[in-house]
Amino acid sequence: MRREIKNMTLKSPVVDFETMIVNADNAVTTLTPEDVDARRMKPGTLVVDIRDIRELEREGRIPGTKHIPRGMLEFWMHPDSPYFKDYFEDAEEVILHCNRGWRSALAAKALLDIGIEVAHMDGGFTDWLQKDLPTESYVKG
Numbered sequence: 001m002r003r004e005i006k007n008m009t010l011k012s013p014v015v016d017f018e019t020m021i022v023n024a025d026n027a028v029t030t031l032t033p034e035d036v037d038a039r040r041m042k043p044g045t046l047v048v049d050i051r052d053i054r055e056l057e058r059e060g061r062i063p064g065t066k067h068i069p070r071g072m073l074e075f076w077m078h079p080d081s082p083y084f085k086d087y088f089e090d091a092e093e094v095i096l097h098c099n100r101g102w103r104s105a106l107a108a109k110a111l112l113d114i115g116i117e118v119a120h121m122d123g124g125f126t127d128w129l130q131k132d133l134p135t136e137s138y139v140k141g
Helices: 017-027 033-039 053-059 070-077 102-113 124-130
Strands: 029-031 045-049 093-097 119-121
Touching: 017 102, 029 033, 033 093, 033 119, 033 124, 053 124, 070 102, 093 102, 093 124, 102 119, 102 124, 119 124
Parallel strands: 029 119, 045 093, 093 119
Antiparallel strands: none
16 A cells, blocks of 8 residues: 655656566666676676665675665766776676665666666575575674
8 A cells, every 4th residue: 555645746656666676677687696696706796785884784794795885876886976986997797785686676777777787686685695695794994
């Protein structure tokens, strides 16, 4: 059931939540956790964890991943941005992941919309853990 939002103007019809995720997922390259595990250590591959820092601290991370807060992703990846991070210069393949694959699908679609093609991991870190793939504790630094 859709919630009523009293003080916000919404275009009609508003796309339902599931359709929003499916549309993003269908527009971008989607990889399984096993695909990501096989690719993550290859030279030129950068796996980016867009989860909140509290999620990393609480749950750990995939070894070798780079953490980028979701809110900074486009700023750090866009080559014209004053916030561009130079570690993207050597990346031949960028794979995004979050907790369930929803944020990473939407983020990958947003990047595609500005001309930056990346992949995302279906099922996110939750599926990664369920498949008993490697993890490590997150240490700030």
